Amino acid sequence: MSSTEDVYCFGGNPLDRASERRNDRARVAGLLADPETRVLPVRDLKPFTRGKAAPALDWQPVAPWRDHIDTGATVIFLGLGEGHAHLAVDATGASVAPDIDTELIDVRALAPAIAAGEAAILAEARSLLDWHARHRFCAQCGSPTTLASAGWLRRCPDCRASHHPRTDPVVIMLAIRGERALLGRNRRRAGARFSCLAGYVEPGETLEEAVRREVREEAGIRCGRTRYVAAQPWPFPSTLMIGFLAEALTEEITVDSEEIAEARWFSRDEIREMVARAAAGADDPAQVSLPAPIAIAHHICRRWSSGLDDV
Ligand SMILES: [Zn+2]
Structure with missing residues (x-):
């Protein structure tokens, strides 16, 4: 980003999206197994947050979410930053009990109150999770589609169409x-x-x-x-x-x-x-x-x- 470029709310994402890693299944599996990896749980498109006076996104280790992920929850590789991977997980319907300190706050209300970079990461996570929730079926043949490329694609197993997240x-x-x-x-x-x-x-x-x-x-x-x-x-x-x-x-x-x-x-x-x-x-x-x-x-x-x- 150049210093003359103006960046407004939801811009200025600090993560390295490392898109070359998305199609490498072993590397994505490795990120899930890495104790340094952090996931942002998002329920009904609202992120888990921490701290009432000065809220921040509630990044958590993968371990408590492992069962939820293994039963098919949507997981997205958002990118690399601060030396570790950042993932978003759709926590809607998860049996994992939210930490008592966790609050769910609407993105529009939360964004101006958190750090600018976090708001940008949140925009990435919210858009993608919403897209997956609304694109479960192939637009070409109507069959159920499956998540691919670490959350950056959906594929149709029947007609082989690829569906990309839209902007x-x-x-x-x-x-x-x-x-x-x-x-x-x-x-x-x-x-x-x-x-x-x-x-x-x-x-x-x-x-x-x-x-x-x-x-x-x-x-x-x-x-x-x-x-x-x-x-x-x-x-x-x-x-x-x-x-x-x-x-x-x-x-x-x-x-x-x-x-x-x-x-x-x-x-x-x-x-x-x-x-x-x-x-x-x-x-x-x-x-x-x-x-x-x-x-x-x-x-x-x-x-x-x-x-x-x-x-
Ligand atoms: Zn299809």
Whole structure:
């Protein structure tokens, strides 16, 4: 990672994924037998954690989880770090009694409270465990599939298809018109929470094309130049948020009322104030607001309103 690259919540994973080891069954078995190896148990997509005031992921030795693993629990090799292997195990339905100190905390609530590197590892674990839980059958022939490559693949024993864990690209952008920027309020969210417009990249489309299409569809604004800002893994369940600024060529807003309740131009000063309130955790429902710093939308708005980026 270069020192000039901005990394936001769920980015900056410190593990060496050592992907060349995933297909070596003897090496993976060796990692499970290694007393130094640590597993992160995750139940119903919530990790075991320790420490109420300053929570941390509850990495455990393999031994207490060995029976659960041997009876077919999903185990994923996350990578190497601090001299040992890190695995995630799906503890859903495990008969292993959680340690009395262990707490299960939702990833969205936990991530801002733990070390940044741990949040990134957690994103990797959550996305993969969720993918395995929802892809038990072959999309090609319908047969049950089996886990392979230390958790980085599922194989169909009948038609021999390989299924890879997916990451869905989403573009998220701030359209800029001089000293003003376009924010939208989502229909699904109550209150006066505004954010960047965003949408899934479609097949046969570049990122830049997706940026222009989404702004036109959601707000009726045509865009020209685009500029990449930063990306963020978003493990709910498995999205890559790809942030852009876009040069707006038109001003008149026509919202797509199915998705967007309202879209408005905000001045640079207004957005800077909204960023400051969101960073301070001040969520006054009477005032327009922006997402908290866990979301890349916050940083796209922060960077533009403070003059760090321009389109
Ligand atoms: Zn199949």
